[in-house]
Amino acid sequence: AQSVTQLGSHVSVSEGALVLLRCNYSSSVPPYLFWYVQYPNQGLQLLLKYTSAATLVKGINGFEAEFKKSETSFHLTKPSAHMSDAAEYFCAVRGGADGLTFGKGTHLIIQP
C-alpha cells in the first residue's frame, strides 16, 4: 500500500521567489513518484517523474525534484516563480499494480 502527504494545501510566493512544494510518500515497495500540474478547468499534465535512474529529476517549465529515500520525500522546487505557475500541484506515487495514489494537492499562488 502507498500514500502521499502534501504539506500545505495553499502556498503563496512572490513572483521571482523560490517555489518549494513538499511531498512525503509511504510505500511498501520501491516507489515511482510523479508531480502533475492542473490548471483551472483542465486535465493533469506531467511535470516530472522519478523512476530510480537519478535522484535529482528535471522537469518542464524549470521545475525539478529530488528523491530522498532516507526522508521519504520528493519535494518540488523552482528557483524563480512566474505568474503562469499559479495552479494546483499534485504529487503521486505508484508502487504496485494499482493506479496512481495522489496527494490532496497544493494550490500555488503567485503574488505580483
Add this chain to the structure above:
Amino acid sequence: DSGVTQTPKHLITATGQRVTLRCSPRSGDLSVYWYQQSLDQGLQFLIQYYNGEERAKGNILERFSAQQFPDLHSELNLSSLELGDSALYFCASSVGGVQQETQYFGPGTRLLVL
C-alpha cells in the same frame, strides 16, 4: 493537448439515473485508467484496463463499471447515481500500463447529479 479525448465535457443528470462516460486513449496506448476527482475525496484511482482486460481495481463502487473495447476506447458506466457522485472524472492512458510509465490525462468529464 495530451492526445486523450473524453466525452461529454459536461453532464447534468438526476439521482437514480445512469450515465456513460467515454474515453479515447492516445494513439498506440494500450492501457486506460479512470480517476475520480471530488472535493471530499480528492483524486482517486477507480480502475485500469489493458488491451481489453481489467488489470487493477481501486476505489470503484459496485454501482460503477467500465470496459475497454477492441478499438481500445473505454467507457465508464455510473448507475443509480447519488448526489455524492458529482465529480470530475478523468481518463488517462499509457503505453503498456507498467508502473513507471507516464499516464497522460484527458480533459475530464464534469458530472453533476441533481
